[in-house]
Amino acid sequence: MFNLGGYGPHILAGAATTVELSLLSLAVSFILGLIGASAKLSKNRAARFAATVYTTLIRGVPDLVLMLLIFYSLQIWINDITDWLNSLQNSFDFEFTLDPFTSGVVTLGFIYGAYFTETFRGAFLAVPKGQLEAGRALGMRPSLVFRRILFPQMMRYALPGLGNNWQVILKATALVSIIGLSDVVFAAQQAGEATLNTFFYLCIAGAVYLVLTVISNGVLLLLERKYMIGVRKAVL
Amino acid sequence: MIYILQNYWRALLYSDGYHMTGIAMTLWLLVVSCAIGFCLALPLAIARNSENPFIWGPVWLYGFIFRGTPLYVQLLLIYTGVYGLHFVHNTPVLAGFFRSAINCTLFSFALNTGAYTTEIFYGAIRDTSHGEVEAGRAFGMSRFTLYRRVIIPSALRRALPMYSNEVILMLHATTLAFTATVPDILKVANDAYTATYAPFDAFGLAALIYLCISFSLILLFRKAERHFLAHLAS
Numbered sequence: 204m205f206n207l208g209g210y211g212p213h214i215l216a217g218a219a220t221t222v223e224l225s226l227l228s229l230a231v232s233f234i235l236g237l238i239g240a241s242a243k244l245s246k247n248r249a250a251r252f253a254a255t256v257y258t259t260l261i262r263g264v265p266d267l268v269l270m271l272l273i274f275y276s277l278q279i280w281i282n283d284i285t286d287w288l289n290s291l292q293n294s295f296d297f298e299f300t301l302d303p304f305t306s307g308v309v310t311l312g313f314i315y316g317a318y319f320t321e322t323f324r325g326a327f328l329a330v331p332k333g334q335l336e337a338g339r340a341l342g343m344r345p346s347l348v349f350r351r352i353l354f355p356q357m358m359r360y361a362l363p364g365l366g367n368n369w370q371v372i373l374k375a376t377a378l379v380s381i382i383g384l385s386d387v388v389f390a391a392q393q394a395g396e397a398t399l400n401t402f403f404y405l406c407i408a409g410a411v412y413l414v415l416t417v418i419s420n421g422v423l424l425l426l427e428r429k430y431m432i433g434v435r436k437a438v439l
Numbered sequence: 440m441i442y443i444l445q446n447y448w449r450a451l452l453y454s455d456g457y458h459m460t461g462i463a464m465t466l467w468l469l470v471v472s473c474a475i476g477f478c479l480a481l482p483l484a485i486a487r488n489s490e491n492p493f494i495w496g497p498v499w500l501y502g503f504i505f506r507g508t509p510l511y512v513q514l515l516l517i518y519t520g521v522y523g524l525h526f527v528h529n530t531p532v533l534a535g536f537f538r539s540a541i542n543c544t545l546f547s548f549a550l551n552t553g554a555y556t557t558e559i560f561y562g563a564i565r566d567t568s569h570g571e572v573e574a575g576r577a578f579g580m581s582r583f584t585l586y587r588r589v590i591i592p593s594a595l596r597r598a599l600p601m602y603s604n605e606v607i608l609m610l611h612a613t614t615l616a617f618t619a620t621v622p623d624i625l626k627v628a629n630d631a632y633t634a635t636y637a638p639f640d641a642f643g644l645a646a647l648i649y650l651c652i653s654f655s656l657i658l659l660f661r662k663a664e665r666h667f668l669a670h671l672a673s
Binding site for chain 2: 399413
């Protein structure tokens with residue numbers, strides 16, 4: 204069924220890479236977003252400043268520019284570090300080559316971490332202060348307050364923004380084929396060039412993204428239902 | 440850094456001696472695609488608000504497809520895919536249009552931003568307060584006049600914050616033009632990188648330029664918001 208002139212498995216493998224890359228980048232940017240939002244709301248001035256610089260710089264620069272910047276520079280920096288380590292101790296021979304997948308995850312995670320920071324910041328602020336104070340009054344440690352009180356309530360406010368960010372990440376993974384990762388777009392291009400039918404294969408790639416969008420919309424709806432438990436909705 | 444600035448400042452700003460490049464090209468891409476997208480979005484947003492499923496259905500489908508797939512795929516499809524089709528290849532008008540990289544780029548950018556802008560305007564038109572519409576009707580306005588005098592001016596004002604976001608995102612999206620060999624800022628930066636092998640300097644410079652353009656656009660839109668949304672300020 205998924206033969207597609209012999210290129211079905213190739214494109215399917217590309218689609219798997221796309222999904223994998225987006226999920227891992229989502230995880231990285233989710234964590235960076237939580238850290239960034241905490242830094243933005245913290246009392247520490249330096250942390251606030253660093254987080255603000257991070258979000259403004261990243262959100263002001265196109266993701267493709269950042270991706271090329273980080274992808275090409277990261278390897279050079281890593282080489283510098285390993286060279287330095289090797290010069291320190293001659294018996295070691297460090298070498299580390301960055302593959303497009305890892306650098307894709309790192310760059311996408313780093314870029315979208317800034318967008319998640321803004322989403323989480325708004326959601327943190329939306330949780331009533333009394334809830335946190337009540338947790339403290341019960342003798343919970345800050346980490347427990349975060350896990351049991353702040354996080355579950357914050358997620359409810361963050362979900363629409365998270366859903367948006369996820370869709371953007373999913374589509375941004377297409378850019379990683381520019382730096383040589385064999386994702387679904389790359390696979391479709393290869394198949395198109397080999398068979399001289401680029402139009403057809405690129406349409407297939409587009410369809411893959413549409414299917415992924417529909418699936419993620421469904422998952423989002425389920426998540427929303429989970430985090431809306433116990434919230435009364437006004438009947439209009 | 441100095442070397443890149445000395446050798447590429449003219450290309451980064453406006454021209455490499457033969458073509459428009461750099462900032463001028465990026466801004467040209469941004470303005471033209473946003474202008475076409477805007478003209479496309481306004482009637483489509485009105486159609487999207489129609490009660491007839493045969494009218495809003497196709498508009499919804501257009502939005503679903505163009506907002507559900509990456510712009511890069513759309514650009515590739517239009518730039519490399521369409522030209523390979525036989526009937527396009529054999530029709531001189533179409534072949535001439537799709538052979539040019541800049542035409543394809545502008546075409547795909549306009550369709551893409553049109554889809555997002557349609558959704559923004561659709562929401563703004565839908566949220567027009569019913570009092571405004573009823574007041575217009577009470578004045579005996581025809582449907583056309585109602586849209587022209589009441590609904591659209593009010594909706595466009597309320598859509599301004601969202602629309603400014605879309606324009607900034609479009610600025611970031613114009614970087615994709617370099618994959619279609621259009622000489623925008625990123626293309627010049629990439630040329631500088633391949634000449635010097637100094638990725639941080641070359642792309643960092645491009646990032647700085649984009650940052651400046653982003654901030655200028657944000658300032659411009661903030662001014663516009665203060666002017667057009669003055670009646671909504673509390």
